[in-house]
Amino acid sequence: MAFEKITESTSAYRHLEKMSVLELLQNINKEDAAVPAAVAKVVPQIEALIHAVVDKMLMGGRLFYIGAGTSGRLGILDASECPPTYGVPQGLVVGIIAGGYKAITEAVESAEDDTEQGWADLQQHKINSNDVVVGIAASGTTPYVISALEKCRENNIVTGSISCNPDAPISQAADFAIEVVVGPEFVTGSTRMKSGTAQKLVLNMISTSVMIQLGRVEDNKMVNMQLTNEKIVDRGVRMLMEKLGLQEYETAKELLLEKGSVKKAIESFRS
Structure with missing residues (x-):
């Protein structure tokens, strides 16, 4: 057939x-x-x-x-x-x-x-x-x-x-x-x-x-995403503000850019 x-x-x-x-x-x-x-x-x-x-x-x-x-x-x-x-x-x-x-x-x-x-x-x-x-x-x-x-x-x-x-x-x-x-x-x-x-x-x-x-997501967030443009950076900053209770946008942004990812920024903040 x-x-x-x-x-x-x-x-x-x-x-x-x-x-x-x-x-x-x-x-x-x-x-x-x-x-x-x-x-x-x-x-x-x-x-x-x-x-x-x-x-x-x-x-x-x-x-x-x-x-x-x-x-x-x-x-x-x-x-x-x-x-x-x-x-x-x-x-x-x-x-x-x-x-x-x-x-x-x-x-x-x-x-x-x-x-x-x-x-x-x-x-x-x-x-x-x-x-x-x-x-x-x-x-x-x-x-x-x-x-x-x-x-x-x-x-x-x-x-x-x-x-x-x-x-x-x-x-x-x-x-x-x-x-x-x-x-x-x-x-x-x-x-x-x-x-x-x-x-x-x-x-x-x-x-x-x-x-x-493989652990590349936490909760429902892309915490390991590459910071390749302003839209993604902004998304990462808002994730950090929510996760860490930060009030100042620029403070969260500075931490994010220094560490290179949401995940690393969270780990650094908590250590």
Whole structure:
């Protein structure tokens, strides 16, 4: 029996070009509303992957996302936000995309069919058995990603996957498979829509939960965020004022800038 790609199934909507803008927006929003429910169904699978990632990171490992097209870009986005948000070093969470740096902003479509390059790209980072590699592919059939996960398995590297088709081939190459089945897209086959949204939600859950488990959040605050602009500095100052009961904004700001993070400023103030 041939593998059926629900992500490529015909849209439930016809003659989109005849819809008014309001109708388009209402129908797109109706489809988007189904995504969180689909994610909710696979929370246990997401939880299992997170535990595996945390365990490996506590042993000095890293988290890699690997994908092509939209999936690869979403992985890079999630990885790139970890250092400024949680103050972790560059390279703890890494996003890799088929086609390399150019593919972040331009389509390099043929790159996803290369069955050798995925593993080669991972080797550039000296991938090892302490790391976890998560393949992202809406269809669950991307050769670049699947072959990379298979090579990881051969080298005793823990693997995970995020796809949007049931019984996807990529799941067979993953120790921790996550399949968020969101159904046909509003525009047939445009998996940057519901499938992309589902992947983004799952990636948010993974990185956020991992960082909390690693102690990068206190209460509900990003106490390790990098002070990269005035907005973040202001946020940090207000955290300090609330946490330490400081009344003077400038006093809190001076302490924050001196110590470099909310967490270090709190520790210094209390020592």
